Amino acid sequence: xxxRVANSLYxxxxxxxxxxxxxxxxxxxLQLLLDMRNLDEKRLIEYWEPIVQATGDDxxxxxxxxxxxxxxxxxxxxxQPENPNSIFQCICSARxxxxxxxxxxxxxxxxELNRVYLFIRxxxxxxxxxxxPSEFFQEIKSASLHVIGIINATMVxxxxxxxxxxxxxxxxxxxxxxxxxxxxxxxxARGAPVNVSPTDAIExxxxxxxxxxxxxxxxxxxxxxxxxxxxxxxxxxxxxxxSVRFCVNGLNRAVRRxxxxxxxxxxxxxxxxxxxxxxxxxxxxxxxxxxxxLHKYLDDAQLKLNNIGAALFQAYIFQPFxxxxxxxxxxxxxxxxxxxGMRPSSPVSPY
Amino acid sequence: xxKKYKVNGGFDEMLCAKTGIRDHxxxxxxxxEKMKPAEFDAKREAVDAAFMRQGITFNVYGDAxxxxxxxxxxxxxxxxxxTEWEFLERGLTQRITALNLFLHDIYxxxxxxxxxxxxxxxxxxxxxxxxxxxxxxxxxxxxxxxxGTDLIRDKDGNYLVLxxxxxxxxxxxxxxxxxxxxxxxxxxxxxxxGVRPVENYAQELLKSLKYIAPSGVADPTVVLLTPGxxxxxxxxxxxxxxxxxxxxxxxxxxxxxxxxxxxxxxxGLQPVHVIYRRIDDDxxxxxxxxxxxxxxxxxxxxxxxxxxVSLANSIGTGIADDKVMYxxxxxxxxxxxxxxxxxxxxxxxxxSEKDDMKYIMEHLPELVVKAANESGGYGMLMxxxxxxxxxxxxxxxxxxxxxxxxxxxxxYLSQHPTFCDxxxxxxxxxxxxxxxxxxxxxIIPGGLTRVALRKGSLVVNSSQGGGSKDTWVLYxxx
Numbered sequence: 001x002x003x004r005v006a007n008s009l010y011x012x013x014x015x016x017x018x019x020x021x022x023x024x025x026x027x028x029x030l031q032l033l034l035d036m037r038n039l040d041e042k043r044l045i046e047y048w049e050p051i052v053q054a055t056g057d058d059x060x061x062x063x064x065x066x067x068x069x070x071x072x073x074x075x076x077x078x079x080q081p082e083n084p085n086s087i088f089q090c091i092c093s094a095r096x097x098x099x100x101x102x103x104x105x106x107x108x109x110x111x112e113l114n115r116v117y118l119f120i121r122x123x124x125x126x127x128x129x130x131x132x133p134s135e136f137f138q139e140i141k142s143a144s145l146h147v148i149g150i151i152n153a154t155m156v157x158x159x160x161x162x163x164x165x166x167x168x169x170x171x172x173x174x175x176x177x178x179x180x181x182x183x184x185x186x187x188x189a190r191g192a193p194v195n196v197s198p199t200d201a202i203e204x205x206x207x208x209x210x211x212x213x214x215x216x217x218x219x220x221x222x223x224x225x226x227x228x229x230x231x232x233x234x235x236x237x238x239x240x241x242x243s244v245r246f247c248v249n250g251l252n253r254a255v256r257r258x259x260x261x262x263x264x265x266x267x268x269x270x271x272x273x274x275x276x277x278x279x280x281x282x283x284x285x286x287x288x289x290x291x292x293x294l295h296k297y298l299d300d301a302q303l304k305l306n307n308i309g310a311a312l313f314q315a316y317i318f319q320p321f322x323x324x325x326x327x328x329x330x331x332x333x334x335x336x337x338x339x340x341g342m343r344p345s346s347p348v349s350p351y
Numbered sequence: 352x353x354k355k356y357k358v359n360g361g362f363d364e365m366l367c368a369k370t371g372i373r374d375h376x377x378x379x380x381x382x383x384e385k386m387k388p389a390e391f392d393a394k395r396e397a398v399d400a401a402f403m404r405q406g407i408t409f410n411v412y413g414d415a416x417x418x419x420x421x422x423x424x425x426x427x428x429x430x431x432x433x434t435e436w437e438f439l440e441r442g443l444t445q446r447i448t449a450l451n452l453f454l455h456d457i458y459x460x461x462x463x464x465x466x467x468x469x470x471x472x473x474x475x476x477x478x479x480x481x482x483x484x485x486x487x488x489x490x491x492x493x494x495x496x497x498x499g500t501d502l503i504r505d506k507d508g509n510y511l512v513l514x515x516x517x518x519x520x521x522x523x524x525x526x527x528x529x530x531x532x533x534x535x536x537x538x539x540x541x542x543x544x545g546v547r548p549v550e551n552y553a554q555e556l557l558k559s560l561k562y563i564a565p566s567g568v569a570d571p572t573v574v575l576l577t578p579g580x581x582x583x584x585x586x587x588x589x590x591x592x593x594x595x596x597x598x599x600x601x602x603x604x605x606x607x608x609x610x611x612x613x614x615x616x617x618x619g620l621q622p623v624h625v626i627y628r629r630i631d632d633d634x635x636x637x638x639x640x641x642x643x644x645x646x647x648x649x650x651x652x653x654x655x656x657x658x659x660v661s662l663a664n665s666i667g668t669g670i671a672d673d674k675v676m677y678x679x680x681x682x683x684x685x686x687x688x689x690x691x692x693x694x695x696x697x698x699x700x701x702x703s704e705k706d707d708m709k710y711i712m713e714h715l716p717e718l719v720v721k722a723a724n725e726s727g728g729y730g731m732l733m734x735x736x737x738x739x740x741x742x743x744x745x746x747x748x749x750x751x752x753x754x755x756x757x758x759x760x761x762x763y764l765s766q767h768p769t770f771c772d773x774x775x776x777x778x779x780x781x782x783x784x785x786x787x788x789x790x791x792x793x794i795i796p797g798g799l800t801r802v803a804l805r806k807g808s809l810v811v812n813s814s815q816g817g818g819s820k821d822t823w824v825l826y827x828x829x
Contacts, residue, residue, distance in 0.1 A: 003615045004604050099406070100580045102589035103599050107405070114406045159617065258617070316617040 005104055006163045007317045008097040012105075013151075013167035015094035016113070018346065019087045020144035021175035021210075025051060025182075026077050027137035028209045033070070035202060041069075048073040050185060054178045056302075056346050057085055078129070078136075084348050087140055091120045093348075106154040109147065116143035159258060166254040166312065173247035174305045174346065177298045179210045180234050183227070184295040192228040192290040201225045207234075211242045231294055232286035244301065245281040252278045255312070269311035277304050309347055352386060353768060356775045362508045362765040363777060364429060374829040375432040378544045382537075383427075394536045395426055395770065401535070407528055407586060422525060423818030425769045428533065429780060429800040432828040436796065439502070439510060442694030443784055444792045445684060447498050450515065450671050451788060452687040454494035458485050458667065468686050469679045473703075476754055477676065478724050479518075479669025481632065483639070487656065489665045490563040496663035497556070497627075498786040499523075499798075502694070504765035511697045511762065513781065515680070517671035518664060519629045522799040522819075523785045524587035527552060527594075529821040545826040547796040552785070553594030556627075559789030560595075563661040564624050571624035574598045574614065576605070578630050578646045588629055602630075607650030610657040625661045626651075632666050674723045674757045675701060697762055702753035711749065711758045718758040720745050733809065735761050764809055767820070769802055779803045781811050782822065797822030 029051055033039070039047075049068040052061045057076075060083055065072040080086045084093070095117040098105055119125055119139065129136045148168070155161050186200050187193055196204070205225050208214045211234060220237075221229045237243040252274045259267055266272040289297045358366045365376045372380050399421060402408070408419035431439075456463050457474055464471045474480055499520025501513040530549050534541060557573065564571035577588040579601050592599035598614065606613050606620065613620035628635060634644040639652040654660045670676055678699045681692045700707035700718075711718060715734055722730035732745040749756045766777035784798035800820040801811035811817040 001617050002598055002600065002604050003617055004601065005598075006617045096580070099585075102406075102586075103593035110406065111404055114404060118403065163617075 001104075001159050003317045005101045006160065007313075008101045009104070009160050010163045010167035010312070012094050012097040012101075012113075013164040014171040015090045015097065016144050016147050017168050017171040018085060018175065019090035019094065020141050021172070021179070022055065022077055022085070022087050022090065023137040023140040023144075024210045024212065025054070025179060026074055027134055027141075028206045030070075030074070030133055032202065032206045036199075044070055050182050052076065054182045055085060056178065057083060074133070079126075085346055088120055091117055091140075091143075104160060106150070108154050109150045112143065112146055112150055116140070116147075119143075162254045162257045163316075166251055166258070169247040169250040169254065170305055170309055172242060173244045173251065174302060176211055176234055176242055176244050176247065177301045177305075179207055180231060181295060181298045182210075183207060184298075187227060187294055189295070190291060190293045192287070196226055200227075204230055213240060213242060216240050227294070228286060228290065231289065235289065236281060236284065236286060245278075248274065248278045248281055251308070258316070268315040270308055270315050273304065273308045273311055277301075277308070306347055352384060352388060352391060353380065353775055356768050356777075358766075359777055361763045361777075362504055362506050364504075364765055364767045364780070366768075375430050375825055377829060379428065379430060379540065379823075382540055382543070391426070391770075398424060398426065398532050398536055401532065402528075407524075422813050423804060424529060424532065425802055425804075425818055425820045426533070426536065427768055427770065427775070428821040428823045429767055429782070429797075430823045430825065431797060432825050434828050436824045438693070439784065440794055442510070442692070443500055443786050443794055445688065445690060445693050446500065446512065446515070446680065447495065447786050447788055447792055449680065449684040449687050450498070450517065451492070451494050453683045454665075454668060454671065455489075455492050456687075457670070458487065458494075463683065463686055466686070468682050473675055473679070473754075474670070477670045477673045479632065479667065479673060481667035484667045490565065490658075490661045493563060493788050494665045495668050495671060496559055496563065496665075496788055498788070499783045500786060502782045502784065503697075503762060505762050508765065510694055512677075512680070512694050513697060513762075514674065514677060515671055516783075517668040518631060520783070520785065521584040521587055521629075522783055522801075523552060523795070524590040525819050526785070526795065526797065526799050526822070527590070529819060533821045544823070546823045547826060549795050549797065552795045553591060555787055555789075555793050555795070556591070557595045557597070559787045559793075560625050560627055560663055562789040563663060565658055565661060568624050572597075572622060573625040573627065574600045574605075574623050576600055576602070576626050576628040576630055576635075576648075578634070582629075584629065591627075597627075602644075602646045602648045605648045605651070607648060607654050610650070610654045610659055612648070612651065612654050612660045623660060625663065627663050632669060635662075635666070669724075672724070674699075674721050675703075675754070678757065697759045700758045702749050702756040702758065707758075708749075708753060712746065715742050715746060715758075717761065719761050720749060720756055720758045723755045723757060731810075733761065761809075764803075764811075767800075767802065769804070769818075769820075771804060771806070776806070778806070779809050779811065780820070796824035 033047070045068050048070055052058050052068055052073055055077065061068070061076050064080065064082060065076060076083055077086055079088045081088060083089060095113045098110060098113045102110060125136070128139065151161070151164055155164070183200070183203050186203070204227055205214065208217050208230060213234060217230070217233050220233065233240065233243065235244045238245060240246055255271050255274050256263065259271060261267045261271060266275060356366070358368050365373060365380070367373055402421040402424065406419070408421050453463065457480070463469050464474060495517040497520060499516040499522065501516070502510050503513050504510055526549055560573045561571055573595070574597055575588055575592045577585060577599055579585070582588070588599055600614055604614050605623065606615055608620070612623040612626070614623055630646055633641045635647045636649060636652040637644045637647050638649045640647070651660070652666070655662055655666070677696065678701055681696055684690055684692045700711050702708050702711055711720070718734045720732040720734070725731070732741060734742065764779035764781060767780045768775045769778040771778065780800050780802045782798050782800050785795050787793045800822045801813070802818050802820055803809060803811045803816070804818045805816050808816065
């Protein structure tokens with residue numbers, strides 16, 4: 001399959017998954033505010049700021065807005081066209097990538113992506129948003145789930161489909177680490193917290209809800225909300241489809257199906273790094289993670305995922321015989337990802 | 352529904368002022384009459400919504416929002432009876448045969464120039480004449496593999512050739528999509544009326560493309576080369592590639608090594624044998640033509656010259672689009688085929704001929720003046736509809752560069768009932784059949800009927816407020 005096509009399929013999947021995750025984060029946090037009392041402006045900013053930081057686009061945010069007020073943050077994450085990772089732009093990018101490979105995807109998939117694209121660009125989207133943000137997010141979430149369903153049910157499960165899987169799992173793993181990191185300020189730098197205040201408990205439950213994990217968590221751990229258990233569930237659970245371990249496992253399967261290399265071996269960096277990260281997740285306990293410090297662990301995880309993405313690009317998309325200009329361009333893009341501050345930002349499509 | 356529709360001057364496709372509904376429209380008219388206005392409105396809205404949902408749109412250049420529009424589609428089909436279509440097929444086949452012979456000749460012996468049938472000056476000064484390709488043999492001697500020839504009808508209903516598009520004619524995807532939309536909308540009509548299908552275009556196209564594969568390649572890899580997703584015809588490119596089951600590639604997907612073309616895939620390099628290119632000559636190879644082209648493939652022309660890859664259409668066919676060359680097509684038919692042209696040209700005056708120039712200058716307000724190498728309705732003066740200032744502007748342009756201009760009398764294109772502003776009115780139409788030259792010449796029944804939606808307008812181009820209709824070629828004559 002054409003490298004460019006593989007690249008577009010991969011990014012189409014990433015962007016639609018990204019839109020869904022941002023919708024979840026903003027939705028849950030907006031609802032959470034309804035449960036809180038004594039909210040002054042300062043507290044609100046303290047509340048919203050980590051959410052911007054979690055997306056990794058805080059630099060771009062503070063360029064456009066002086067303070068992380070609720071209105072500014074939601075606008076930035078939902079509609080702002082200047083933010084390449086706003087829901088609006090994610091939908092546009094997903095559809096744009098799909099358009100570039102229109103001949104490779106099914107009519108059903110194209111129509112659904114086109115439908116949500118037309119929706120978010122229409123004045124109607126604003127109206128829905130003004131009337132009920134949660135209805136708006138529902139629309140985005142169900143569009144994404146619909147797309148995933150269509151991909152599984154209508155696309156041939158060949159190489160292109162595996163690139164879609166790779167993109168989807170990589171993005172989902174990344175977003176789960178970012179959501180889990182939102183409340184890291186309530187945690188000690190190292191070790192798990194002993195006591196959890198009722199306010200903290202509410203905020204931590206929002207983390208679970210942002211990952212659609214509330215129901216699953218309760219069946220396993222009961223109603224006791226504790227960061228240690230939440231981290232264990234969202235990072236290390238083997239069966240929950242949004243846990244990092246589950247996603248990296250899916251990613252591992254995808255990269256191996258693409259290359260045909262057996263388990264336990266590798267032929268490129270993408271396979272090596274994925275396999276290594278998976279083994280680490282399989283053979284770690286949550287207490288070890290808290291010993292390193294959850295925040296640091298998550299930052300490292302994001303870096304690892306970004307490196308896997310870059311390695312995939314190297315192995316399949318970027319070809320060593322590109323003309324020098326293009327090489328230069330790719331180099332610049334890679335450099336930019338490393339230089340941007342402490343927190344690894346969400347990578348964006350190179351084309 | 353059509354009761355109030357009247358012929359308002361000119362030739363009407365459906366109605367004859369004397370005898371009423373023409374025979375070949377009768378069956379359609381009878382069924383259509385039974386439809387209620389509300390039902391028609393619902394069908395119309397459903398079709399527009401479907402086009403939008405499927406993203407069957409074209410990009411509007413210069414729109415920062417990247418707006419996409421649907422190509423307006425009118426539900427009333429244009430109908431052509433069998434005998435008339437056979438006549439058109441004969442005429443178009445004759446024309447493409449002559450054009451291919453002409454291109455072969457001017458890129459080889461140039462007999463037609465030596466015999467003085469066409470003055471040498473016109474060919475050698477043509478902007479799209481590629482002297483680099485003189486004495487180069489194209490596969491199977493076919494230059495124009497895909498041709499879109501625009502036909503119009505004058506006030507007496509005679510078909511005339513308006514222009515030939517021998518570079519990258521577009522619009523065929525609308526023919527196919529319009530038909531699909533019509534079948535969904537009026538499922539019962541097709542069987543009763545007897546309309547020839549258009550579905551096999553993609554197969555025929557693929558066959559023509561495989562026919563020109565370099566010799567010795569048993570199972571050639573054919574690709575479609577597109578300028579990219581921002582091109583206004585991008586929808587058509589993906590559509591055709593999907594229908595043919597071939598890869599759609601951009602310049603950056605291709606790579607030349609040892610004068611052979613490869614595409615970059617996730618499994619490494621894979622050879623390419625035939626390229627259906629939808630990029631103009633100028634942009635196809637930055638090492639040969641425009642150096643600033645970002646769309647082309649460096650070294651492609653070398654591979655083409657080495658005979659390792661075939662291109663459709665060939666390099667240098669743009670000369671057939673030159674409106675000055677158009678003037679000479681009837682002479683080509685006579686010269687190469689020793690036949691009278693079946694489909695006549697519109698009477699044309701060449702500004703670089705002394706007598707013609709005199710006539711043009713004297714009759715400018717009555718004439719249509721066209722630049723020789725423009726298309727899409729640009730670079731044109733419609734004398735009878737232009738202001739004094741516009742006429743004078745063109746007078747200066749023509750005097751400054753006579754080689755680059757032709758003039759024609761204003762032809763009032765035939766009209767067709769079209770739904771506009773809540774009622775049916777006559778609107779001017781043309782017809783673009785698509786002609787494929789492979790092992791034999793094949794023409795998709797009908798073609799793209801374009802309609803000028805603005806009242807009185809004679810410009811049917813989509814960039815200038817044009818729409819389209821489905822074109823029905825009947826099995827019989829009524």
